[in-house]
Amino acid sequence: MRRDRRAALLSRLAEGVAIALDSVRSNKVRAALTVLGVAIGVTVVIAMGSAITGIDRSITAILESAGPKTFFVQRYFDGGITVSDGSEELSPWRRMPWITTDEAELIRRLPVVRDVNIGEYTHGPVGAEGTNLSSVAIAGFSPTYLQVNGGDIIAGRSFTPIEYAAGAHVAVINDKLAESLFPERDPVGKSIKIFGVPFEVIGLHAEAASLFSNADEPRLAIPHTAFVKVAEYDRGWLEIAVMPADSVTTLRAQDEVTAALRSARGLRPGDANNFAIVTQDRVLDAFNKITAGFFIVMIALSSVALMVGGVGVVAIMMISVTERTREIGVRKALGATRGEIMFQFLVEAATLTLIGCLIGMALGAASAWGIRSMTPIPATVPLASVVAAIIASVLTGVLFGLYPASKASRLDPVEALRYE
Numbered sequence: 001m002r003r004d005r006r007a008a009l010l011s012r013l014a015e016g017v018a019i020a021l022d023s024v025r026s027n028k029v030r031a032a033l034t035v036l037g038v039a040i041g042v043t044v045v046i047a048m049g050s051a052i053t054g055i056d057r058s059i060t061a062i063l064e065s066a067g068p069k070t071f072f073v074q075r076y077f078d079g080g081i082t083v084s085d086g087s088e089e090l091s092p093w094r095r096m097p098w099i100t101t102d103e104a105e106l107i108r109r110l111p112v113v114r115d116v117n118i119g120e121y122t123h124g125p126v127g128a129e130g131t132n133l134s135s136v137a138i139a140g141f142s143p144t145y146l147q148v149n150g151g152d153i154i155a156g157r158s159f160t161p162i163e164y165a166a167g168a169h170v171a172v173i174n175d176k177l178a179e180s181l182f183p184e185r186d187p188v189g190k191s192i193k194i195f196g197v198p199f200e201v202i203g204l205h206a207e208a209a210s211l212f213s214n215a216d217e218p219r220l221a222i223p224h225t226a227f228v229k230v231a232e233y234d235r236g237w238l239e240i241a242v243m244p245a246d247s248v249t250t251l252r253a254q255d256e257v258t259a260a261l262r263s264a265r266g267l268r269p270g271d272a273n274n275f276a277i278v279t280q281d282r283v284l285d286a287f288n289k290i291t292a293g294f295f296i297v298m299i300a301l302s303s304v305a306l307m308v309g310g311v312g313v314v315a316i317m318m319i320s321v322t323e324r325t326r327e328i329g330v331r332k333a334l335g336a337t338r339g340e341i342m343f344q345f346l347v348e349a350a351t352l353t354l355i356g357c358l359i360g361m362a363l364g365a366a367s368a369w370g371i372r373s374m375t376p377i378p379a380t381v382p383l384a385s386v387v388a389a390i391i392a393s394v395l396t397g398v399l400f401g402l403y404p405a406s407k408a409s410r411l412d413p414v415e416a417l418r419y420e
Contacts, residue, residue, distance in 0.1 A: 031312075031316060031352065033308075033312045034309050034312030034313055034315075034316055034352050034353070034356065035309070035312075035352065035355050035356040035359060036308075036309070036356070037305050037306065037307075037308030037309030037310075037311075037312055037356065038305070038306060038309035038352075038353045038355075038356025038357055038359075038360060038393050038396065039309075039356040039357070039359040039360035039363060040302075040305040040308075040360065041301070041302035041303070041304075041305030041306040041309065041360065041392070041393075042302070042356065042357050042359075042360025042361055042363075042364060042389040042392075042393060043360045043363040043364045043367065044298055044301045044302045044305065044364075045298060045302050045360075045364065045385050045388060045389050045392070046360065046361055046363075046364020046365065046367070046368065046381060046385050046386070046389060047363075047364045047367035047368060047371070047379075048294060048295075048297075048298040049298070049364075049381070049382050049384070049385030049388075050364065050365075050367070050368035050371065050379040050380055050381045050382065050385070051368070051371055051377055051379050052291050052294060052295075053379070053380050053381075053382045053385075054368075054371070054372070054377045054378040054379040054380050055287070055291075055377055056287065056291070057378060057380070058377070058378060069243065069244045069250045069253075070241055070242065070243050070244075070280075071241075071242055071244075071250060071253070071254060071277060071278060071279045071280070072239055072240065072241055072242065072277075072278040072279075073099060073103075073107065073239070073240040073242060073257065073261070073275060073276070073277060073278075074099065074237075074239050074240075074275070074276045074278055075096045075097075075098060075099050075236060075237060075238075075275065075276070076096050076276055077276035077278045077282065095274070096274050096275065097265065097274055097275075098235075098236045098237075098238065099238045099239070099240060099275065100238070101118060101224075101238070103240070103261060103264060104116055104118045104142075104238075104240045106260055106261075106264055107240060107242060107257055107260065107261075110253075110256055110257065110260060111245070112244060112245055112248045112252060112253045112256045112257075113242055113243070113244060113245060113253060113256075113257070114243045114244060114245045114246065115144045115147055115243050116142070116144070116240055116241060116242050116243070117141055117142045117144050117145040117147075117240070117241040118140075118141070118142050118224055118238055118239070118240055118241075119139055119140065119141050119142075119145065119224070119238070119239050119240075119241065120139070120140045120224065120227060120228075120231075120233060120237065120238050120239070121137070121138070121139050121140075121233070121237075122138050122231050122232065122233035122234070123135045123136065123137055123138065124136060124138050124194065124195050124231060124232060125193075125194075125195060125196070126138070126177070126181070126192055126193065126194050126218070126220065127181075127192065127193045128181040128182065128190060128191065128192040128193065129181070129182070129190075131180065131181050133177075133180060133181075133218060136177060136218045136219060136220065137217055137218070137219035137220075138194065138219070138220055138221075138222065138227070138231060139219070139220070139221045139222070139227075140221075140222055140223065140224035140225075140226070140227025140228065140231065141221050141222075141223070141224055142164065142224060143158065143159055143160060143161045143163075143164045143223070145158075145221065145241075146158055146205075147243070152205060152206045153172070153203050153204070153205050154175075154204055154205060154206050155186065155187075155188055155203065155204040156172070156188035156189075156201070156202050156203035156204055157202055157203050158172055158202075158203050158205075159172065159202065159203075159222075159223050163223060164223040164224070164225055165225070166225075167223060167225035167226045167229060168223060168226065169197065169198060169199040169200065169222075169226055169230075170199060170200050170201075170202045170222065170223065170226075171192065171194065171199040171200070171201055171202065171220050171221065171222045172201075172202065172203035172204070172205055172220060172221045172222075173187060173192070173201055173203075173204060173205075173218075173219075173220040174204070174205055174206070174218065174219050174220065175204060175205075175206065176217060176218045176219070177218035177219060177220055178204055180218055187201045187204055188201055188202065188203065188204060189201065189202075194220070194222065194230060194231070195230050195231060195232060197230045199222065199226075205221075242257060250279070254277050254279070257277065258273065258277055261273075261275055302392070306392060306393070306396045309353060309356055309393075309396060309400075310353075310396050310397075310399065310400035311400070312352075313349050313352055313353060313396070313397055313400040313401055314400050314401075314403060314404060316352065317345060317348065317349050317400075317401050317404035317405070318404050318407075320345070320348065320404070321345070321404050321407055321408045324408075325411065328341060328408055328411050329411065332411070338409040338410070339409070341405070341408050341409040342405040342406060342408070342409040344405075345401060345404060345405035345408050345409075346397075346398050346401050346402070346405050348401070349397040349398065349400065349401025349404070349405070350394045350397035350398055350401065351397070352397055353393040353394060353396045353397035354390070354393055354394060354397065356393060357389055357390055357392075357393035357394075360389065360393075361386060361389060364381065364385075364389075365381055367379075368380065368381050
């Protein structure tokens with residue numbers, strides 16, 4: 001009995017799918033509108049989900065490369081999307097004093113701190129041997145940046161404390177920049193110009209962590225003492241990366257760094273901090289706030305598209321009911337129940353939206369590939385987005401197909417048989 005029921009169910013499913021495909025062929029324009037609406041909604045879900053997943057993995061990789069205990073001292077950290085018109089009210093960081101290199105040295109001398117790295121960043125022109133790049137990522141670091149921020153030197157060396165103290169014009173470049181300036185040649189020992197000033201390449205490092213950990217972007221690091229003299233950058237945004245001592249917890253190190261900075265800045269017990277301690281948890285929380293906004297936009301856009309597809313389902317299924325009135329009458333006369341008629345039409349409606357879903361998933365996967373290829377974001381199609389897209393499309397077909405299916409199931413068999 002169970003086998004017979006399963007066989008009958010599969011037969012009705014196959015029949016419904018076949019009729020739906022035939023309806024698509026016979027009503028190409030209406031079906032195309034239905035499929036297009038669903039496909040757009042699914043494409044939005046897959047593409048945005050892929051981008052968000054890629055950024056999430058990148059940020060996680062960055063934090064892991066910097067070490068699980070590393071935290072940052074910054075002038076200001078909001079933890080979300082900030083809108084500013086430059087006014088004092090909408091630019092709270094203007095009330096915050098700059099972080100200084102003296103404060104970095106103060107933190108470095110704390111017993112709970114293993115080491116620190118100071119960093120400032122900009123983009124600018126870099127050239128060598130007739131090749132000129134207009135916008136290369138340039139960082140000014142301490143000699144300890146590899147130990148604190150992560151990364152590996154794969155050829156040559158990093159700059160030394162002596163070179164840092166002297167403000168030496170030496171640079172460590174990444175493999176992407178080396179390919180652009182010195183294709184198929186060893187860049188170590190070569191001369192490059194940064195903002196028109198000659199620097200010697202002393203090292204080559206592997207793809208280092210940045211905002212997007214697998215960013216295919218030319219970049220380089222120079223001593224911060226040289227950076228402040230030659231680079232054109234927005235001053236006041238020096239960042240200190242702090243690596244706590246091995247035997248010290250991150251929380252204790254943060255407390256002592258906070259106390260040292262408050263004391264150095266003359267803050268009283270009731271005064272709020274005029275600097276920011278940024279932990280990895282705060283970075284992840286900030287990212288989650290931003291992605292929550294993107295998810296809301298994604299749901300809104302996909303919902304509108306699915307509504308368009310749903311209206312198309314109602315239209316095409318009502319036409320199908322009208323065209324097959326006599327067939328419905330014959331089936332009812334032969335003993336078909338209301339439930340069986342409804343089931344068949346709901347399968348047809350769900351099949352229509354599922355076709356749109358499959359097209360949308362293909363377009364979404366193509367969009368993810370395009371984002372991954374043309375941007376630094378390592379977009380990856382998440383399984384959750386695929387499952388959500390399938391469920392949403394099938395539910396759209398079922399919900400919007402309920403009215404036509406109910407109307408078909410309620411037809412009087414005698415009146416249906418008389419229909420011409």
